[in-house]
Every structure is written in C-alpha cells, then in structure tokens.
Amino acid sequence: MGMKILNVDDEFDMEMLITQRFRKQIREKKFEFVFAHNGLEALEKLDEHDDIALILSDINMPEMDGLTFLGVLNERKNPSLKAVMVSAYGDMENIRTAMNRGAFDFITKPINFEDLEITINKTIEHVMMLKLYQKERDQLISIKNDLSIAKEIQQSMLPKESPPFPNRTDLDLHAFLEPAKVVGGDLFDYFLMDENRLFFIIGDVSDKGIPAALFMAITKAIFKSHFLNPNCGTLMDEVRQVNSFLCADNTSFMFVTAFLGIIDLKTGVVEYVDAGHEPPLIRRKDGTVDVLKKHGGLALAIDASFEYTSQFMTLSSGDTFFLYTDGATDAYNYEKKRYGLPRLQEHLLALSGTETPKEINDTFLEDIKEFIGAEDQFDDITILTILYK
Known part of the structure; x- marks a missing residue:
C-alpha cells in the first residue's frame, strides 16, 4: 500500500505541481496525495483520512497558519504522524519555531522537487520504522499479557x-x-x-x-x-x-x-x-x-x-x-x-x-x-x- 500524504498550501497551483511531479509514484500507488488549503481544512482532511502518515504544510496561510496547525496537531498525540514544514528561505525564525514545536523536517521555497522527494522518502522511512516499532511493542505487550495468564494458570495447577x-x-x-x-x-x-x-x-x-x-x-x-x-x-x-x-x-x-x-x-x-x-x-x-x-x-x-x-x-x-x-x-x-x-x-x-x-x-x-x-x-x-x- 502507498503512503498517504496530506499537502497543505494556500497556493492552488501547488496541487497541480505536486500531482505532475509525482505522477509516476501516484500511478504506481507508492504515494497518494490529499490536498487542503489551510490549517482548518487540513484538520478536516485528517478526520476524513485516518491513515495519513505524512503532512507537507506551508507556514504562512490564511484562517489557520502552519504554526497554529502544528500546535493542534501535537495535541492529537500521534507519534507516527510526521509534519514537514514549508516556508520561504528567509523565514528562518518561523522555521525554527516549527522545529521546536515538533516538526520532523523542513524545506524552503522556491521548492526544489528533487530535495522534496528526498525529504519525503526520508520521512516515510522514519514513519515506517516507528510503525514497525509500535507493532513490535504491541506484540511484546500481548506476549507479556499471555505469559502473565500462563503464570496464573500454572500456579493454579x-x-x-x-x-x-x-x-x-x-x-x-x-x-x-x-x-x-x-x-x-x-x-x-x-x-x-x-x-x-x-x-x-x-x-x-x-x-x-x-x-x-x-x-x-x-x-x-x-x-x-x-x-x-x-x-x-x-x-x-x-x-x-x-x-x-x-x-x-x-x-x-x-x-x-x-x-x-x-x-x-x-x-x-x-x-x-x-x-x-x-x-x-x-x-x-x-x-x-x-x-x-x-x-x-x-x-x-x-x-x-x-x-x-x-x-x-x-x-x-x-x-x-x-x-x-x-x-x-x-x-x-x-x-x-x-x-x-x-x-x-x-x-x-x-x-x-x-x-x-x-x-x-x-x-x-x-x-x-x-x-x-x-x-x-x-x-x-x-x-x-x-x-x-
């Protein structure tokens, strides 16, 4: 199954650019993109698609900007959901704030799509590792619970x-x-x-x-x-x-x-x-x-x-x-x-x-x-x- 990515940007042509640039990965079902144009829309999309694992979010947006959106995102306490923030090269103060608020990485505008693909792949690799860790952790907890029950059964005998x-x-x-x-x-x-x-x-x-x-x-x-x-x-x-x-x-x-x-x-x-x-x-x-x-x-x-x-x-x-x-x-x-x-x-x-x-x-x-x-x-x-x- 492909990785579902939420792109949040108030520039409407960004949807066309991303769809064109990653058309091969989309066709091969490696990537699946969902689009929103501000933080409020992004929260709605997250509610609709609970399998989104990666967010590409602009910082400067109307209605709800990227930093506010990132703060709300942190309240959801989903450690396997990672955000990569996008902003102008000279906007380092906001980028630094975003990183301090838990953003996984950042890229700068104008976007270098080769750099974006590398960043996406790196983030996906990290997300997959986290999901594997969570799966193994759940298995260990299940085994521990089974062993606890086995101990009770054995002692009862x-x-x-x-x-x-x-x-x-x-x-x-x-x-x-x-x-x-x-x-x-x-x-x-x-x-x-x-x-x-x-x-x-x-x-x-x-x-x-x-x-x-x-x-x-x-x-x-x-x-x-x-x-x-x-x-x-x-x-x-x-x-x-x-x-x-x-x-x-x-x-x-x-x-x-x-x-x-x-x-x-x-x-x-x-x-x-x-x-x-x-x-x-x-x-x-x-x-x-x-x-x-x-x-x-x-x-x-x-x-x-x-x-x-x-x-x-x-x-x-x-x-x-x-x-x-x-x-x-x-x-x-x-x-x-x-x-x-x-x-x-x-x-x-x-x-x-x-x-x-x-x-x-x-x-x-x-x-x-x-x-x-x-x-x-x-x-x-x-x-x-x-x-x-």
Whole structure:
C-alpha cells in the first residue's frame, strides 16, 4: 500500500505541481496525495483520512497558519504522524519555531522537487520504522499479557494449601516452585490416594519457558489422573504407562527427570521410582542427614520401553524428607560458585529439628537468594519437604 500524504498550501497551483511531479509514484500507488488549503481544512482532511502518515504544510496561510496547525496537531498525540514544514528561505525564525514545536523536517521555497522527494522518502522511512516499532511493542505487550495468564494458570495447577492436611497428625509438608522465567518447567504434586497412602512427585522438564511449562502441565495431569484412579496398578506399572504416553509423538524431544513415590503413613515405608532425578535428602530425627542412594533410573519421555523399577526406604517418626530440583544445587553466585549439595546438607544439619516444612523451605529460599545475590536465576528452583510424624 502507498503512503498517504496530506499537502497543505494556500497556493492552488501547488496541487497541480505536486500531482505532475509525482505522477509516476501516484500511478504506481507508492504515494497518494490529499490536498487542503489551510490549517482548518487540513484538520478536516485528517478526520476524513485516518491513515495519513505524512503532512507537507506551508507556514504562512490564511484562517489557520502552519504554526497554529502544528500546535493542534501535537495535541492529537500521534507519534507516527510526521509534519514537514514549508516556508520561504528567509523565514528562518518561523522555521525554527516549527522545529521546536515538533516538526520532523523542513524545506524552503522556491521548492526544489528533487530535495522534496528526498525529504519525503526520508520521512516515510522514519514513519515506517516507528510503525514497525509500535507493532513490535504491541506484540511484546500481548506476549507479556499471555505469559502473565500462563503464570496464573500454572500456579493454579500446583497445590497451595499450607498446611495441606491440617486435620492429620501423621504428616506435614510444604512445597514451592520459584521459576527462572515467568513460567517454568519444574513440577511438584502430592495428594492422598486413600486414608493411609500419600502420593508425591517432583520433576524437572529439560527446557524452560512456555514449552517446558506445557510439558510440565501434561506430565503433572497424567500422573494425577493415574494415581487418583481407584483401579490404578503398581507404582512401577503406572510409571511405565505414563512414560510410554509421554514418549508418543514427542517431536520436541523434551524429557522430564522425576522422583515420585507413595508413602505408607502407617508404617513410614516409601516405595519410589527415581527417573533420573537429583537424590533426595533425609534429615533424621537425631539431626543427621542422609543422601538417598541413586539407583540409575532414566528420565521420562526418552525410551518408551524402559523398565522402571521400584525401590524402598523407610521413614521413622520425626524424619524429614527433602526433595529438590537441580536449580537449587546448580545455582551460582557472582564468583561462579555453585550452591551445591554440601551446602544444602549443611542447611539441613543446622536446623533445630522443631521447624515445620514451611519454615525449612522459607529459610532455604532465603539462604539461596542470599547466595545468588545480584546474579540472575538461570534455572527453576523447586522444593518439596515432607515431615513424617
């Protein structure tokens, strides 16, 4: 589409001169001219043609001169509408006033039409750049709004009650997800399968941002649908089924490391599957901290035929089960030092033993943020802490 230009001049022969000089561009629809003979007519033309992007305006005109017109134009606050002022060579005082009032450029009479064409093309280039900038800005605002909604949706999918089971005396737990971006690829969940069995999961999708958040949502939803099903099979059978589903049509080649299991709340026995995740820590009631031994599981969504197997461990009354994603241990500070597993162990060792899971997580988040300092958080940080009573 051509650029629509408003020419404002009280000399009627200017319309003929411009039409003749730019007949080729008009014929090729590069330029389209609209004509007015004073500022008042020009304002009417602007109301009729809201797609005018460039104004060529004489300064000295009857009824409403160019400087007054320029002032009214500024009140419309249209940054992509540019004015080029036209006046006699000796009228530099008015030209200077026009530039101070926001005119983009000026040309002098008698008009050199080659110079006018150069000025028009330069102004059009600037207008197009402004319109592109505005379009990109609008797109960024739209993306930001979409991300804000995505964050709300993602956070709404995560358990938020604290404490989640206020009427139970056999356990307490707390979890949080601190995304590196607006939305993240980490996940956690927990729920009672029945009166005596607690299902839990923590996971980390291989990517970040929107793609990871979508994969996270799918993974979490599938696990919940499987383990809330009254007819669900064994832990390892259900994990195999979920893994097979996640592998199907996985054209993005994303994967999820996960640690999930079922706690028997009567006995403290934990049946778990390690799908390539970070080893959890156990803070025993006596204050010692154990690192759960790894058993070499494969991340989910990589191999549909992988044979996941269950492992078992036992929590005693007063033990705290601490699960995390690698965003915690891999966090680094301005010296490029990692937070690391030893510091995480030290954090748990320093506890008094009377802290609730929420208090443990709050103090950990405070410690890791103090460690990171002014550095950017480059990965999601997720913690799930379970106190077995």
